[in-house]
Amino acid sequence: MSKVSKKIYFDYAATTPVDPRVVKIILPYFTDKFGNTMSLHGFGQIAKQSLEESREKVAILIGAKSNEIIFTGSATESNNLALKGIAFANRRKGNHIIISKIEHPCIMESAKWLEAQGFEVTRLPVDKQGLVNPNDVKKAIKKKTILVSIIHASNEIGTIQPIKEIGKICKEKGVYFHTDAVQSFGKIPIDVNKMNIDLLSASSHKMYGPKGAACLFIREGTRIEPILHGGGQESGLRSSTVNIPGIVGFAEACKISKKEMKKESRRLTELRDKLIKGVLQKIRGVHLNGHPKKRLSNNANFWFEFIEGESIVIQLDLLGIAASTGSACSSAKLEPSHVLLAMGLRDQEAHGSLRLSLGRWTTEKEINYVLKVLPEIIGKLREISPYKKDYV
Amino acid sequence: MGPYTKKVIECFKNPKNYGRMKNPDGIGKVGNPVCGDVLWLYIRVGKDKKGREIIKDIKFETFGCVAAIATSSIITELAKGKTPKEALNIDKNKIIKSLGGLPPIKVHCSVLAASALEKAINDYLVKKNAKKKSKK
Numbered sequence: 001m002s003k004v005s006k007k008i009y010f011d012y013a014a015t016t017p018v019d020p021r022v023v024k025i026i027l028p029y030f031t032d033k034f035g036n037t038m039s040l041h042g043f044g045q046i047a048k049q050s051l052e053e054s055r056e057k058v059a060i061l062i063g064a065k066s067n068e069i070i071f072t073g074s075a076t077e078s079n080n081l082a083l084k085g086i087a088f089a090n091r092r093k094g095n096h097i098i099i100s101k102i103e104h105p106c107i108m109e110s111a112k113w114l115e116a117q118g119f120e121v122t123r124l125p126v127d128k129q130g131l132v133n134p135n136d137v138k139k140a141i142k143k144k145t146i147l148v149s150i151i152h153a154s155n156e157i158g159t160i161q162p163i164k165e166i167g168k169i170c171k172e173k174g175v176y177f178h179t180d181a182v183q184s185f186g187k188i189p190i191d192v193n194k195m196n197i198d199l200l201s202a203s204s205h206k207m208y209g210p211k212g213a214a215c216l217f218i219r220e221g222t223r224i225e226p227i228l229h230g231g232g233q234e235s236g237l238r239s240s241t242v243n244i245p246g247i248v249g250f251a252e253a254c255k256i257s258k259k260e261m262k263k264e265s266r267r268l269t270e271l272r273d274k275l276i277k278g279v280l281q282k283i284r285g286v287h288l289n290g291h292p293k294k295r296l297s298n299n300a301n302f303w304f305e306f307i308e309g310e311s312i313v314i315q316l317d318l319l320g321i322a323a324s325t326g327s328a329c330s331s332a333k334l335e336p337s338h339v340l341l342a343m344g345l346r347d348q349e350a351h352g353s354l355r356l357s358l359g360r361w362t363t364e365k366e367i368n369y370v371l372k373v374l375p376e377i378i379g380k381l382r383e384i385s386p387y388k389k390d391y392v
Numbered sequence: 393m394g395p396y397t398k399k400v401i402e403c404f405k406n407p408k409n410y411g412r413m414k415n416p417d418g419i420g421k422v423g424n425p426v427c428g429d430v431l432w433l434y435i436r437v438g439k440d441k442k443g444r445e446i447i448k449d450i451k452f453e454t455f456g457c458v459a460a461i462a463t464s465s466i467i468t469e470l471a472k473g474k475t476p477k478e479a480l481n482i483d484k485n486k487i488i489k490s491l492g493g494l495p496p497i498k499v500h501c502s503v504l505a506a507s508a509l510e511k512a513i514n515d516y517l518v519k520k521n522a523k524k525k526s527k528k
Contacts, residue, residue, distance in 0.1 A: 306455065307455065308428070308429075308455060308456050308457050308460075310457040310458055311404070311456070311457055311458055311461060314394065314396075314401070314404065314458045315405075317394070318401075318405060334426050334427040334497065335426070335427075336428065347428050348428050348455075351427075351428045383410065383411065384407060384410045384411075384452075384453060384454055384461060385453060385454065385455045386421075386430055386431075386432040386453035386454065386455055387430075387455055388453075
């Protein structure tokens, strides 16, 4: 097989490197501008000012007001705050929450925990391409419904949900609408007003910012309880010393994404389509997971007949290509992806999935290299498989 | 390379004795319903110089993860040349030891491989006995 010395990264949906422009902005915040935002002295005031400027930069990316952005430490925390915070603040109105079957584990597990606390959860199905039907949302909303939470773009299959339509339904019914926009934030235009979004989660490390910084957009006037209690930072909704370097980096990453989104999206869509087309043409018995058009510009996800995903990922790694079987979180588990199963794939089919996610430094040369080595890898693994039939 | 030892990756990268065997003397087909792994093991039995029955040839076909393929490969190497009785002593511990260890979550792969071999040998013994009976 072909050899390559350079490592090729096709796992931008798991995490991204920090943009060097962001690194440059962050560095002084570790040494000179290290103050605590709660301090009254000059160090604290500089930190406080940087925090508020950062809030503005993040808000502007989604058409929000800066006081509607709460900084957190991770998307998992944002999603926990959204679900638990809304659930406990609105208990008097009702105890019913609606999510989809293809949410990220931090939504799935938060919902499961809320069920144990006496809340009722409806998990909406998706079609074969991973789409939630807005009519299903409409039908599922009842008098006691307090929150609908649907992922904007799937971390595994990249399918983009009809968020605007779902948001409209929630607004008409007077139900809070939250979306986990971790994968779409900074990649496609989002307007929380036009899309009728009440709460939105986003994370810095998925968009070339540092890890440890994330946010939750909370529409002004929303009834929500904090899950962390303490010094009252972030309008009392997220007590904790504020991670200024992380947040400043997150904000800078937002600024860059806003400026480059259109051009970058077009570039990545072209590369993604070349990759998808190439894989489907060069290899037999391979299927695209997710929607062919309504998908993130950086996501390609396939399932290969007769072979298993981890074997493909390790073979690729041996050739210097970093990929994933689905989500990074699932790699320690044996069960196939709940997202693929929800789309109607059988266990064995879901086990054969491979996610290649592109990003800011993906080149056409890298796409060509994957297209060159992947057929060899698939062929070799099929030779070993008992199910191979005449595919070898 | 992820959670695996060098030996596991080596066995995965260059697996030995894979592929289908025509007219084997014994077949062992096993599967794990949780992780979806499937392992088919084929054996051919012949005689060595001393006239003892030994596993002359062995092949596997596996649908599964890195650990499943590596354990399949190593068990064929461990069993080749052994008498059926000796081969039945190859258990999960021997397989794990030969691989320099397996992640705890993948230990079941070694159990799967050992039971495939056991099934293939039993299949051979049952067929052999049936032949003997029909001769009588």
